[in-house]
Amino acid sequence: xxxxxxxxxxxxxxxxxxxxxxxxxxxxxxxxxxxxxxxxxxxxxxxxxxxxxxxxxxxxxxxxxxxxxxxxxxxxxxxxxxxxxxxxxxxxxxxxxxxxxxxxxxxxxxxxxxxxxxxxxxxxxxxxxxxxxxxxxxxxxxxxxxxxxxxxxxx
Amino acid sequence: xxxxxxxxxxxxxxxxxxxxxxxxxxxxxxxxxxxxxxxxxxxxxxxxxxxxxxxxxxxxxxxxxxxxxxxxxxxxxxxxxxxxxxxxxxxxxxxxxxxxxxxxxxxxxxxxxxxxxxxxxxxxxxxxxxxxxxxxxxxxxxxxxxxxxxxxxxxxxxxxxxxxxxxxxxxxxxxxxxxxxxxxxxxxxxxxxxxxxxxxxxxxxxxxxxxxxxxxxxxxxxxxxxxxxxxxxxxxxxxxxxxxxxxxxxxxxxxxxxxxxxxxxxxxxxxxxxxxxxxxxxxxxxxxxxxxxxxxxxxxxxxxxxxxxxxxxxxxxxxxxxxxxxxxxxxxxxxxxxxxxxxxxxxxxxxxxxxxxxxxxxxxxxxxxxxxxxxxxxxxxxxxxxxxxxxxxxxxxxxxxxxxxxxxxxxxxxxxxxxxxxxxxxxxxxxxxxxxxxxxxxxxxxxxxxxxxxxxxxxxxxxxxxxxxxxxxxxxxxxxxxxxxxxxxxxxxxxxxxxxxxxxxxxxxxxxxxxxxxxxxxxxxxxxxxxxxxxxxxxxxxxxxxxxxxxxxxxxxxxxxxxxxxxxxxxxxxxxxxxxxxxxxxxxxxxxxxxxxxxxxxxxxxxxxxxxxxxxxxxxxxxxxxxxxxxxxxxxxxxxxxxxxxxxxxxxxxxxxxxxxxxx
Numbered sequence: 001x002x003x004x005x006x007x008x009x010x011x012x013x014x015x016x017x018x019x020x021x022x023x024x025x026x027x028x029x030x031x032x033x034x035x036x037x038x039x040x041x042x043x044x045x046x047x048x049x050x051x052x053x054x055x056x057x058x059x060x061x062x063x064x065x066x067x068x069x070x071x072x073x074x075x076x077x078x079x080x081x082x083x084x085x086x087x088x089x090x091x092x093x094x095x096x097x098x099x100x101x102x103x104x105x106x107x108x109x110x111x112x113x114x115x116x117x118x119x120x121x122x123x124x125x126x127x128x129x130x131x132x133x134x135x136x137x138x139x140x141x142x143x144x145x146x147x148x149x150x151x152x153x154x155x
Numbered sequence: 156x157x158x159x160x161x162x163x164x165x166x167x168x169x170x171x172x173x174x175x176x177x178x179x180x181x182x183x184x185x186x187x188x189x190x191x192x193x194x195x196x197x198x199x200x201x202x203x204x205x206x207x208x209x210x211x212x213x214x215x216x217x218x219x220x221x222x223x224x225x226x227x228x229x230x231x232x233x234x235x236x237x238x239x240x241x242x243x244x245x246x247x248x249x250x251x252x253x254x255x256x257x258x259x260x261x262x263x264x265x266x267x268x269x270x271x272x273x274x275x276x277x278x279x280x281x282x283x284x285x286x287x288x289x290x291x292x293x294x295x296x297x298x299x300x301x302x303x304x305x306x307x308x309x310x311x312x313x314x315x316x317x318x319x320x321x322x323x324x325x326x327x328x329x330x331x332x333x334x335x336x337x338x339x340x341x342x343x344x345x346x347x348x349x350x351x352x353x354x355x356x357x358x359x360x361x362x363x364x365x366x367x368x369x370x371x372x373x374x375x376x377x378x379x380x381x382x383x384x385x386x387x388x389x390x391x392x393x394x395x396x397x398x399x400x401x402x403x404x405x406x407x408x409x410x411x412x413x414x415x416x417x418x419x420x421x422x423x424x425x426x427x428x429x430x431x432x433x434x435x436x437x438x439x440x441x442x443x444x445x446x447x448x449x450x451x452x453x454x455x456x457x458x459x460x461x462x463x464x465x466x467x468x469x470x471x472x473x474x475x476x477x478x479x480x481x482x483x484x485x486x487x488x489x490x491x492x493x494x495x496x497x498x499x500x501x502x503x504x505x506x507x508x509x510x511x512x513x514x515x516x517x518x519x520x521x522x523x524x525x526x527x528x529x530x531x532x533x534x535x536x537x538x539x540x541x542x543x544x545x546x547x548x549x550x551x552x553x554x555x556x557x558x559x560x561x562x563x564x565x566x567x568x569x570x571x572x573x574x575x576x577x578x579x580x581x582x583x584x585x586x587x588x589x590x591x592x593x594x595x596x597x598x599x600x601x602x603x604x605x606x607x608x609x610x611x612x613x614x615x616x617x618x619x620x621x622x623x624x625x626x627x628x629x630x631x632x633x634x635x636x637x638x639x640x641x642x643x644x645x646x647x648x649x650x651x652x653x654x655x656x657x658x659x660x661x662x663x664x665x666x667x668x669x670x671x672x673x674x675x676x677x678x679x680x681x682x683x684x685x686x687x688x689x690x691x692x693x694x695x696x697x698x699x700x701x702x703x704x705x706x707x708x709x710x711x712x713x714x715x716x717x718x719x720x721x722x723x724x725x726x727x728x729x730x731x732x733x734x735x736x737x738x739x740x741x742x743x744x745x746x747x748x749x750x751x752x753x754x755x756x757x758x759x760x761x762x763x764x765x766x767x768x769x770x771x772x773x774x775x776x777x778x779x780x781x782x783x784x785x786x787x788x789x790x791x792x793x794x795x796x797x798x799x800x801x802x803x804x805x806x807x808x809x810x811x812x813x814x815x816x817x818x819x
Binding site: 023024025026028044046051052053054057092093094095096097098099104105107108109111112115116119122123126127 | 388390392395397398498499504507508511512514515518519522523526530534536537538539540541542543544548549552676677678756757759765
């Protein structure tokens with residue numbers, strides 16, 4: 001047990017010691033337009049070893065490697081989509097923070113608009129029903145209370 | 156010995172909870188006053204026992220008693236006293252203790268303050284609260300015992316995660332849990348009302364202060380958490396749509412809906428069923444949030460499988476609480492009185508619209524949070540749902556809710572006139588057009604979404620002011636009459652006005668800080684300067700030293716701005732040797748309209764350091780807005796308390812008007 005603890009501690013120290021920081025000056029591209037594209041893209045890519053961070057925010061080594069890789073692809077002339085496809089092909093869909101519209105995500109992307117439509121339909125139906133109720137020769141609330149009294153008495 | 160007493164108190168509390176959860180229910184059914192009154196004694200006793208156990212647990216932390224496993228795993232003799240105390244809730248066991256402390260606190264408060272409640276409703280509410288306490292205590296004692304011993308006791312402990320050794324995070328959990336768990340009492344009230352088959356204005360009047368109290372706590376808790384993320388994570392983000400954040404945001408969204416629909420029940424005796432359903436689901440979301448954070452299921456389904464006892468236990472608890480509540484709801488709701496009717500264009504109508512949008516927003520957050528998990532289970536595919544998804548779905552759903560938020564209070568109950576209402580809000584509408592137009596004139600590159608956000612913020616803030624001006628007769632009355640009217644507006648009106656204004660402030664902060672933030676990341680050597688947002692940052696150098704339980708590297712940076720005195724800022728990196736981890740301590744100066752945010756990065760090995768500098772315009776408004784919202788809640792609450800007290804003086808009248816509540 002104690003030995004395991006030491007091992008874990010040593011491992012953590014090794015990881016912690018080599019921590020790089022998010023987006024380092026040395027990684028940056030000279031061309032500002034290309035660098036801006038790189039920054040935008042790195043917000044769409046997940047740091048695979050972190051908990052829910054993009055590679056733009058993360059200081060893990062893997063995030064650094066991915067930032068360098070995506071800049072290499074941009075310099076090589078890839079379009080934004082090509083870079084994303086290139087990295088997703090190697091690291092899986094898990095790496096994409098902005099989930100693409102594919103069969104596995106249909107439910108994810110279609111539910112919110114359906115919810116809003118459903119809520120709208122509910123409101124329209126409610127107001128229709130109310131209108132029908134109102135169009136009947138209704139009683140005022142006082143009359144209804146009196147009717148209830150009378151009916152209750154006779155029943 | 157003390158630790159064993161704490162353990163014993165916890166077990167005793169479990170037994171008391173069992174009594175509290177059963178006997179009063181029987182008493183209420185049999186109309187036996189003594190059995191019903193047992194609920195009060197039991198609730199107070201249960202709170203007392205849990206508080207005792209909690210105090211002993213905290214004591215073990217403060218004296219660094221490493222023979223207690225939890226203290227060994229989460230503390231260290233070198234840790235500052237503040238974090239020895241707040242480290243109590245830094246671990247799983249400790250946070251569950253805090254959870255049950257809050258749960259029994261709310262039960263105890265209802266027992267102590269709820270004298271005006273009908274005896275049977277009070278007994279049933281406290282009984283349900285007792286059952287919730289029983290479930291949680293069984294979970295703690297069965298799977299997460301904070302008093303587990305470690306023999307022989309180690310010499311020193313492993314220290315708390317350094318990220319948690321921070322004032323912002325030290326006080327974030329108590330507020331958050333106060334809110335989270337506060338909704339347990341509205342749940343208990345809802346279940347008790349379903350058992351009694353009676354929900355009306357009186358019920359809503361009793362429930363609203365509790366819902367409001369919990370909501371304020373949750374609002375402050377979430378704001379503290381996001382503020383912590385902002386200054387600790389070192390690059391100025393404040394909301395990540397992380398599952399842990401979503402876990403607290405989902406009950407907040409439903410709790411907000413609950414507050415508003417309970418107002419309709421109280422004022423208009425309408426939406427009773429819907430309100431009860433919301434009360435059940437809000438607490439359900441609190442439980443799901445706890446499950447999410449505490450089971451490890453969010454990192455991966457596999458993490459859940461490694462230690463399934465805790466996860467399965469909470470899952471069963473959730474199934475019982477939500478499932479049981481919904482079954483009872485399905486059985487009893489159709490028998491509840493139908494509410495009074497209202498036209499689609501009315502204050503009720505606008506509140507229904509807002510409720511639906513808040514719920515749709517909540518469902519979207521829920522889907523985005525759990526979708527990776529579902530997808531992995533049914534397709535074996537790992538995918539991510541990042542902030543991009545929530546920006547694209549949640550934001551458009553909630554934007555119309557903000558538009559309606561301003562209109563609703565101006566509309567009349569039952570049947571409103573839209574044209575007249577909009578005329579009253581004309582100044583706000585004009586501002587909502589002028590503000591983005593002016594900005595666009597200055598910055599032609601501003602994207603449409605940013606302009607829409609600015610319009611929304613202006614609409615919310617000016618709309619509230621226009622409403623207040625209208626209510627006080629501004630421009631129609633002499634100023635002293637306006638002042639008198641303003642002073643005599645009900646606290647409820649002030650409450651929602653302050654809170655809604657806060658929402659506008661919050662939106663302005665979010666939009667402006669996202670759209671116009673500037674950033675410089677440079678490697679600097681002593682004497683180098685960096686320009687950002689009209690300021691010159693001169694890097695003086697880095698000093699190192701050992702402080703308390705960490706090693707610090709502290710940079711000195713002089714900030715010069717034409718026309719003002721230079722200031723010095725000290726961004727820092729800390730290394731915690733016991734926990735083997737590194738943290739960034741940012742330096743932030745603010746003038747209320749923008750933050751200069753500095754973080755120290757790595758040395759390059761040749762005397763240079765990476766410096767990250769950000770200027771975040773209007774970012775403090777995000778937290779100002781959240782605090783205003785919570786303050787609005789407190790202002791509204793200040794009136795409630797007065798009103799709740801009034802019936803105490805004439806208790807008989809209340810019990811009679813509440814129907815067959817008096818058991819004798």
